[in-house]
Amino acid sequence: DAKTTQPNSMESNEEEPVHLPCNHSTISGTDYIHWYRQLPSQGPEYVIHGLTSNVNNRMASLAIAEDRKSSTLILHRATLRDAAVYYCILTTTGNQFYFGTGTSLTVIP
């Protein structure tokens, strides 16, 4: 299964940008990079995904390194509702979604 490495936890002040890093040095050329977030006792929620180019949507931006061995999820203005565990995962040609342990984001008011 494809591997990703994320910091266990991060903190951010409310209304400031947050950069959540992810390393995926063993990524293959056809693996997509997905980000999900999970609130306590809920299923994960899709945030964003990409292949090679940077991506933007209403929730966040995804910056992908040129060699694709790392990526960064950017929340432009953190709110208290953004406090969650954020997972960076790779999807393989077999359609599997493998989750790591994620980054627990704390937003400080």
Place this chain on the structure above:
Amino acid sequence: SQTIHQWPATLVQPVGSPLSLECTVEGTSNPNLYWYRQAAGRGLQLLFYSIGIGQISSEVPQNLSASRPQDRQFILSSKKLLLSDSGFYLCAWSVWRVTEAFFGQGTRLTVV
């Protein structure tokens, strides 16, 4: 629109009892279906995935099995539950790996 239903929300079962968790998807055809387990304070572990009726791939050898009797129905079963089977079980679907996966609300299983 597409929706995913997963039930029950919570379940308490004695050790050695059977288990059946059901997941159904509406509004899409031939989805990829997934069962995940999340132990307390841990990440999600992929247990089974299916790309079609009767096609099940197991990721981790364990006390559980999965079946897909219909295109949009995915069932997780056990003949005899163990204490270590406790956890938060999540069903998910996707159309293709290049699109997002959608998760159900989960079943919190406690084996006592």
